[in-house]
Amino acid sequence: MTNGILEIREIRGGSRAAKKKLQEVIRKVKNPRVANKRVSVWLLRWVNENFKSQGGKVGGWKPFKLGGRKIPGGGIDRSAKLLQDTGRLRASFSPFHSRNTAGVGSDLNYSLTHELGLPHKNLPSRRMLPLDTDRQVTSGIIKIYDHYIRTALR
Numbered sequence: 001m002t003n004g005i006l007e008i009r010e011i012r013g014g015s016r017a018a019k020k021k022l023q024e025v026i027r028k029v030k031n032p033r034v035a036n037k038r039v040s041v042w043l044l045r046w047v048n049e050n051f052k053s054q055g056g057k058v059g060g061w062k063p064f065k066l067g068g069r070k071i072p073g074g075g076i077d078r079s080a081k082l083l084q085d086t087g088r089l090r091a092s093f094s095p096f097h098s099r100n101t102a103g104v105g106s107d108l109n110y111s112l113t114h115e116l117g118l119p120h121k122n123l124p125s126r127r128m129l130p131l132d133t134d135r136q137v138t139s140g141i142i143k144i145y146d147h148y149i150r151t152a153l154r
Contacts, residue, residue: 028152031099035148039102039141040095046130046137047104051090054082055126057136062124083114083126093128104129 046057055061061082069080083089092106105111106128117125130137 025152029149032145032148033097033099035145036097036099036102037095038144038148040097040104042140042144043102043104043130043137044093044095046140047093047128048090050128050130051084054084055128057130057134058127061126065122083128089114089128 050057064080064082066076068076068078069085071077089106089108089111092108092111093104094106095102095104097103111128113123114126115128117123132138
């Protein structure tokens with residue numbers, strides 16, 4: 001092993017097929033792009049489920065202060081869903097991956113504002129993204145990588 005990366009220098013006494021299989025496994029495991037793509041898509045599904053349940057995956061989002069969305073000209077729309085008036089925010093999340101990373105994110109400038117909140121403006125944090133400390137998230141990601149490794153070993 002060199003710099004934490006397994007290298008094949010020589011396999012003595014093994015068959016050609018075994019050598020070839022081992023080289024193939026090492027090549028696959030060295031490039032987890034496919035597994036990272038699956039993780040990023042899994043994370044996007046998590047975010048979409050979190051929106052659908054209005055923050056249910058993170059303990060629920062703090063409700064509207066007035067019990068619903070203010071309607072221009074007066075009144076309250078009590079059927080309004082948090083962070084989903086137009087659907088633009090929810091639809092802005094997309095998966096990304098590379099050889100070394102997997103994730104999900106939004107390029108809308110106000111997504112971070114809602115994620116973190118603005119306490120000085122009485123805007124509560126309404127977490128849309130998973131944390132790596134969430135057990136369900138960690139478990140789901142580990143299952144994907146376990147499957148990836150098992151497939152590489154076949």
